[in-house]
Amino acid sequence: MTVHYLEDLEPGLRYRTGSRTLELAEIQAFAREFDPQPFHLDPEAAKHTLFGELVASGWHTMATTMRLIVDSDVQLGWGFLGAGVENIDWPNPVRPGDTLTAENEVIEVKPSRSKPDRGLARIRTTTTNQRGEPVLVVTAKVIVPRRQPA
Amino acid sequence: MTVHYLEDLEPGLRYRTGSRTLELAEIQAFAREFDPQPFHLDPEAAKHTLFGELVASGWHTMATTMRLIVDSDVQLGWGFLGAGVENIDWPNPVRPGDTLTAENEVIEVKPSRSKPDRGLARIRTTTTNQRGEPVLVVTAKVIVPRRQPA
Numbered sequence: 001m002t003v004h005y006l007e008d009l010e011p012g013l014r015y016r017t018g019s020r021t022l023e024l025a026e027i028q029a030f031a032r033e034f035d036p037q038p039f040h041l042d043p044e045a046a047k048h049t050l051f052g053e054l055v056a057s058g059w060h061t062m063a064t065t066m067r068l069i070v071d072s073d074v075q076l077g078w079g080f081l082g083a084g085v086e087n088i089d090w091p092n093p094v095r096p097g098d099t100l101t102a103e104n105e106v107i108e109v110k111p112s113r114s115k116p117d118r119g120l121a122r123i124r125t126t127t128t129n130q131r132g133e134p135v136l137v138v139t140a141k142v143i144v145p146r147r148q149p150a
Numbered sequence: 151m152t153v154h155y156l157e158d159l160e161p162g163l164r165y166r167t168g169s170r171t172l173e174l175a176e177i178q179a180f181a182r183e184f185d186p187q188p189f190h191l192d193p194e195a196a197k198h199t200l201f202g203e204l205v206a207s208g209w210h211t212m213a214t215t216m217r218l219i220v221d222s223d224v225q226l227g228w229g230f231l232g233a234g235v236e237n238i239d240w241p242n243p244v245r246p247g248d249t250l251t252a253e254n255e256v257i258e259v260k261p262s263r264s265k266p267d268r269g270l271a272r273i274r275t276t277t278t279n280q281r282g283e284p285v286l287v288v289t290a291k292v293i294v295p296r297r298q299p300a
Contacts, residue, residue: 034213036220037229050228050293058232059216063184063209070186078200079187082208085238143200 005077005147006109006119013106017068022056024096030060055093061100061136062088065127068102076121077145083120086139092129099130107139116150118143155227155297156259156269163256167218172206174246180210205243211250211286212238215277218252226271227295233270236289242279249280257289266300268293 024043031040035057038045046054069080094100104125111119121144127136174193181190185207188195196204219230244250254275261269271294277286 030213034217036217039229050231057216059209059213063180063213066207066209067184067186079189081200082240084240085235087237088235090232090234 001073001075003075003077004144006111006121006144007147009106009109009121009144011106011108015072015074015104017072017102017104019099019101020064020068021097021099022060022064022094024054027054027056027060027094027096030063031057035059051093053093053095055095056098058088058090058136061090061094061127062138064100065102065125065136065138068100068127069104069125072102072104074104076142077147078143081143083141083143086122086141088136088138090136091134094129094135098135100127100135102127109144111146111150116146118145120144151223151225153225153227154294156261156271156294157297159256159259159271159294161256161258165222165224165254167222167252167254169249169251170214170218171247171249172210172214172244174204177204177206177210177244177246180213181207185209201243203243203245205245206248208238208240208286211240211244211277212288214250215252215275215286215288218250218277219254219275222252222254224254226292227297228293231293233291233293236272236291238286238288240286241284244279244285248285250277250285252277259294261296261300266296268295270294 039049039051040057043054102125107124108122121142124139189199189201190207193204252275257274258272271292274289
């Protein structure tokens, strides 16, 4: 495992996470608790919705992406501490049995003006399925400590 | 319950959801599955992190907000079908025992140019705790059917 500080990050730096498969029962369990809509719960009812089939909640895809990031070999000094999110897109649905992997790319690195011990990194994460199709793209602002305060 | 179509939405329309309390055990269970970082899992270890105490994962706050929206009295024709998210901020942390409520405001309504049966609504949701402090602000683009195709 590598711990990264602000000084270690630069635009263009990329790293991949491990993988996780979402099975039907997990998709339904998440939906029952957080997003109980027919297209996430019931394969039959889902046929009559805009998706035409059962798909995972976009928030389940997002939460799974977070887990992949937290488990990855590259760690940030204070953990993955989101100060906010700029954008989330779900270009393709996640279906039962899909295996997700995430790739992170540092977009921008900005030392804090007021706090000499830290800065912000903008990191874009693209989660893909086993066919390499993107299922989620999220750009997060993450708080990263400096190794040596300015 | 009221079902809304694109024709029923206009900028400035607001509606509130019900409430949900997040207990310590739920916060830890979510974190164990999706965001296993010390500041979401262990009250003692959390004291030595940037938060200084155990707080809910921002994705738990987001997923709980989604549940409040799905359970609310105001429903959209095809459900709450997110085409994407423009922004998420977490202005204050959620602590064990906090009770969350969400308020939704329609920001913009745009009929689709290519698909006469639908349009997009931009909806900003602000989730507050029992003291009225905002804990999450999210702006989502939602696909909404027209009652009468254009």
